[in-house]
Amino acid sequence: MSDNSERKVELAELFIPKFHPAELVFAIALVVLSVFLFSQFEAQTRVIEGKELAGQPGFWSWISIVGMLLFGTPYLVTVILKARADNGRASVPQELLQWVVAVEYVLWFMAYVMLVPWLGYLLSTIAFSILLLFRVGYSKRNFFLWALIFDLVMIAIFKGFLRVNIPGGAIYEYLPPALRNFMISNF
Amino acid sequence: METFLSSLDMITSWSVLIALIIGSIGGVIIGAIPGVGPPMAIAILLPATFAMEPIVGLTLLLGVYGSAMYGGAIPAVLMNVPGTAVNALTTYDGYPMTRSGQGARALSLCYGASFFGGIFSVVCLMAFAPVLADVAPLFGSREIFMAALLGGVLVVIAHRGHGLFSGFMFCFGMFLASIGLETSELTQRYTFGMTWLSSGVDLIVVILGIFALSQAFHLLTADDEDTIEVEKPVGVGKRLGEVARMPRASIISSTFGVIMGVIPGVGQFIAQFFSYTIIQKTSKNPEQFGAGAPEGIVASEAANNAVPAAAMIPLLALGIPGEALTAMMLSVFYVHNVVPGPNLFLSEFDFVMALYLCLILINVITLIFLLVSTGFIVNVSSIPNRYLGVLTLTLCFIGIYALRNSVTDCLLAAVFGVIGLVFKRLDLPTIPIILGMVLGEIMETKFRTSMARIDHYYEFINRPISGTIFAIIVIAILTHLFFQIKYWRQSRSTGV
Incomplete structure (x- = not known):
């Protein structure tokens, strides 16, 4: 408590x-x-x-x-x-350390940004949130499951429904044409 | 009447109604999650609204803005943890009521007072709209320049204890807005030879960094607090009418909210502080304040919920945002080539009225949603910090990357995210830098336009409105300096 x-x-x-x-x-x-x-x-x-x-x-x-x-x-x-x-x-050094610690999450974020043009929005987001959850110390299955649901809902709303401008991943080029178009439009 | 019917027609489309519902419900949920807050949510939603009609996009953002403080009252009352920053004062009386077994009553007071404050301010705006429509066209370049300058001065004055820092950050925001190609002589300013800086520093990127990414970093670097077990409140709706028995507290606090909301750079905290202090001093039971006074809750919630509608006045009438959230909304106008300001009141008054009607509906939808879902929202308030940080960071990506698919934007936003994190950790205000960027650009444009029309600087202040605003600026600065010196002398004499 x-x-x-x-x-x-x-x-x-x-x-x-x-x-x-x-x-x-x-x-x-x-x-x-x-x-x-x-x-x-x-x-x-x-x-x-x-x-x-x-x-x-x-x-x-x-x-x-x-x-x-x-x-x-x-x-x-x-x-x-x-x-x-x-x-x-x-403690001043302790506070400064907290500022520096945040840089790790800047790197995580930039890695996510760099990954999207290659893996596509869907795979990158799932990989990013699962790995980051693991990094910050969550291990229970429920946390990962809810994060997965959150990612899917978020992608469906922003990319599928609101049509925000996020390009498809390079990996989508290897998919059959019909599926590729669907993935580029929605994921 | 014709204008009213036209504005009614605007908001009775499916897209506006859906935006109203999603914005209001989303705002309540976001407000109820401590550590998220409406600035972050609005910053993330901003790029998504650019593809929408202006009325739809603004309704969505207004929904989040107008309803988040309702939601923020839930953890403030039940857990002693404010959902949004402006709900902090609600903990002062709300939580003691919960501890004495009156949690449901405290929430009823919050909802009732918030609803009263929200509706009161919209009614005030609608009543004064014809006056504004008459006055707004009297504002030319010099008057708008002076009004923006007043906004800057008030930003510095209103941040008590952080005046110098706020002044610095306001100027830094002005500097950021000045980077890149300037339009008078088509020369570059402070680009350091980097081509990506030629188009300037994008306001949205800075907003997303300062408000969204910084919050994600803040959550990720924080510890998860233990879950607080709370009893779900029962019968919240039954006591909703209790606010009606406190007309003094409701009306005075809402009036403060309206007045402080209209003044650029002031906002909820000052409105709350004044209304709470006055209600306490004039109460029959001032000793109850801080120990569970119902009037204290009403003072806090009515004042903060009266601000959003009032804050739209300087934005719509003069094109001058008074705080960060309306600064973000300004970009929605700009993207659609709708220029808020005097002309908006002349040529698109039905649009202005439609926004006011939306604000009323937001309050109604929010209240209904809260009455049926408070039990569910209590669960949402308990999401662990770092878990929330991960989800927030994935959301931030959409906001920033969807702008231009630019890695540079993401990197720049991340830099501002770290700066914002430092602000948060050191308890420094984040709003002045954003207002500096927005008002700085307005001031430069209006300054250059005015300079072409005048022979002497005196002509900036020799017109009735610009002269009056200038006098207010001088009085505000002198009053501030007087109290600063008085406070300094007092602290020296008491040795504190």
Whole structure:
């Protein structure tokens, strides 16, 4: 049983944001990005001689980046102050690790994306969801069965009914013509 | 009357009715699953709606938007876990009522208040629609530019405790929207020599990354919580009329929802906060709030359900979305070459009225569905996190890949997915970047159009409406700064 039943929600807790010291890493990255973009202004936009700034093609990029610097610098300062005041209860490396862990699922997703043009939407989706379920630790047959049903219903709705634009797989070329057309249209 | 009949004719087609039913029921189920939420569902559905008629696509998305908060109240009341983010306040009084054996009563109050808030806001909109139709054409390029700027300022101000971050992200969104080929001199901006960036960064790709993929990654990296056993509520429909005995809480909260919904960049949280605080302070039993006050539930649910209809006003009348979900809907308009704004009210007022009628039907369908299916929805709320993450990731693929069958889009969305995950983990707001992209593009277009017509910058604010909006911007910034300084002094003097 989780501890939800015992948790008392405070009103302030719902409206006042929480702070994690790992935000400092994020804030530094944002300011570095802003400075880099600002340094690239002349190289990445065309500057027309004799025209005022507001009429330059890159004016809107300039406004955006200056805004990023104007908000980003004091943001970094406030995060530094908050991090100093923090008692160090939360672990920064542990939080950063959680960000890195997500990259594994980016790779899973991109593998799925790369697989679809070869295996087709149906086979790729089933293979992807079954393997990923196994990876995240599910082993009971029911979980796989429900995932399979979910995949079939989802494909029937999006590809078969709503006709979303997903091409057939290269593997479909090996099917008999009638079945191939059916598979390209619906799966 | 002729307009009304024409709008009625629009929504009595099979495709609209099916979209209404699927959107409303789907929204309830999505809302009832903690960790999914309407932004993700709408982001995934978005590309699928591009092939539909505008009224059908928008009805489907509105259905999800308008009904998700109804569903989100179920786990909030029965399990102390909000189904959607805006149901968090409902846990405050809903769960204590469940613990004292009044779960069914609490859900009745949620459904009744949500229904009242939803219908109240649509009635307000319909009553004010003729006024809007008169005012909207007075908005030219300068006025729309000022209104979009006001939206940006309010996005920053409304994110209490995250003002600087929101300002940064709003500007970053503006920057993203400026990448690629600009149309005035046909030059490239910040493409770094990469041809795929010439067409710019697609808003839908960013939306799908920030709202959908990030949620999938968040679920996959989370732990599965133990299943919470809950008693299925019985007799929810019998107490539905109890809300009618709390007219003060219902009307005040719904009014806040309407007002805050209309103002770009503000939204449900502020509406809830104000309405809950006022209802508590003026209640005969303020000590009950937080311990199972029926009026507290009404304040929370009526306020948040009054927002969706009201949020459609700036979108339809000015073409300015006030929050992420209406920003997504804007892309449906653009895909079909329907330009929301003053002209929509002049030339296609029946379309606007049809959307309002759809909003009423969404509330009716949702309420009926909830009265017969709450027991079933309780089961849906218990799907484990990581299992949900796998299913969500397969759904995300359709949303992104169906756009252009582009691997680059998928990779870009995945990058924004990781950024969105960091936002979620650090409790940072996700909406400013999206509004920055949408409002930034509107502001640049209107700024350039206006510049061609004026001799001096002063002419941006020397017209009645643009001048008034400018004055509101100045007052909003000064008030915000005043309270920030006051808060800073207080915290220094108390040493907190």
